[in-house]
Amino acid sequence: MPMSSSDLARLGDEIAALAAHLTAATARLLDLIRAFDAGGGWSHGFPSCAAWLTWRVGLAPGAAREHVRVARALATLPRLAEALGRGELSYSKIRELTRVATPESEERLLAVGRAGTAEHVQRIVRGWRRMDAKAEARQTALQHALRSLDVYPDEDGMVRIRGRLSPEVGALLLKALAAAREILYQRRRDQAPDLDPPTMGQQQADALALLAETALHHELDPGAPGERYQVVVHIDAEVLANSEARGQSVLEGGVRVPAGTSQRLACDASRVVMRQDAEGRVVEVGARTRTIPPALRRALHQRDRSCRFPGCGVQFGQGHHIRHWAQGGPTTLSNLALLCRRHHRAVHEEGYAVDRQPDGELCFRYPDGRLLPEVPPPAAVPGDPANALRAGHEADGLILDAHTATPGWLGESLDVGYAIDVLHPLAR
Ligand SMILES: [Zn+2]
């Protein structure tokens, strides 16, 4: 039998009211996600809070990233957060508004959300972003045009430097200066440990000299990407086999690193074995060899396809020796597992364990020994979740009905250009 129009109207009201309840519950969900994210609850084995949500809650990766983004944004947008919590502005509207809202523009955008439909909000936010992008492009172009560096001699022969660099070039320079200062500091410590250290200004000047020297020495060649990121580790054979053993584990440049880090870097790497005599002089240098030969690596990728850590699935990985080669573990398919960079770190340096069971399956454990399941345990859900939700909101004094989320729109058509002109602080 077809439903009467009054039945259908009631059904429509029920949909609208339940949607408002879901909106209010979403605000709570985002609060929880924000706290979990800030507390690093996901960091025990996931590259991000969104990846954890995908694994644990079953959100699609894009939706998970959006939940985390919106949750973070609402931390500084209390009025929008409130409107979501009262079920007034739908998650769709809040999602759009948080793309552009700042504490300064929040109030105006809240009014947009209250007045317009979700589609209006989307169009206004798009227009707002275009205006932001224009303003940002103007700013960037202006900065780029203002870049300059003056180098000129003083009356007494000293050379003065004055300039303005764009932010990313400035960051590059600061990084290079810091690296050069570090090198000079080590040289000083080794060669003249008793001398008073130079002032910061003097150190910066010395660092700049080292940068210039180095640049000319390398004929201003920044090098191939592979070389630039190559990391050299010096580690004693005993330390490689046993983290507790005494011995050196240092990066080139002398920075000490934990044995776990060296073991990870050596796990899937090319290596050069050097033998030293008792005084530390190198007496023999072997040929460079890959730990995992190319044919075996192909077979490993063929078998594992992606990182084997539960819930990961990142496609590019390193071959992890389940039993380290330095401890006598063989470089064979059964002793190897593909792990992404993040999870390779988890097993070497963060206490996660991985073993291969007799049946060939991998078994991962948390640092405290608990089993890390491939699939998360199901969440407890009451038998009638919609009623439980309503009852919970009522108990909190939150009264929601079919009109809670109705916009103030009266049916007039939307002129986005006009709206942006009126609303956006940088519109002109
Ligand atoms: Zn490894």
Ligand SMILES: [Zn+2]
């Ligand atoms: Zn992984």
